Amino acid sequence: MHKGSCLCGAVKIAVEGDLPRPNACHCVACRKHGGHYGASLDVPRAALRVEAEDTVRWYQSSEKVRRGFCGVCGSTLFWDPIHHDWTAIAMGVFDGPTDTSLSMHIFVSEKGDYYEIADELPRNET
Template sequence: MHKGSCLCGAVRITVSGNLPKPNACHCRACRKQTGHYGASVDVPRSSLSVENEDMVRWYQSSDKVRRGFCCACGSTLFWDPVHHDWTAIAMGAFDGSTGTSLSMHIFVSEKGDYYEIADGLPQNSR
């Protein structure tokens, strides 16, 4: 069981089961939304519980994806591919240890020029 919340605590999440390894996404949209790159973990919707879901606002960033954030504090929480049965949760939303680590970097062809990726993990251009 993994618990987390937005910055102000209005939205609380619980994920049942172990977390898979997250990705770090360097795409333009994730960088704009988070202020750097986004790190998130994909979990089945059936293992995710959201408390105060009415505080989550959704931005439809494409035909296939919407992005969820807290309407009170603006915290990035979700990346949701609407035609799949899973949701990505921002790693920063989790409280305490997650017991996982990054698996790879994606969309590195769009990464910012102000940092280097030097952790030795696989890097995918898309």
């Protein structure tokens, strides 16, 4: 079981099972939503428990995706593709070790000009 919370602790999550390897998304929307590139991992909705779910606020960022954040402290929590059976959880939400590591960089073509990607992980332009 992997547990986590937002900055203020109002929203708590638990994920059953091992965590998959996350990716680092450099798209403009993720950078604007979280303040820098977003690191998240995808988990089946059935494996995710959310406490104080009524505190989560959702922003419909496109026809197919909504983004979840804490309505109290504003912490970035989720990237949720509406018509799929999984949800992406922001890596910063997890408390303690996750026993995983980045798998790749995506949307590298939209990367900010103020940083460099310094590892040798695979990179997708989109």
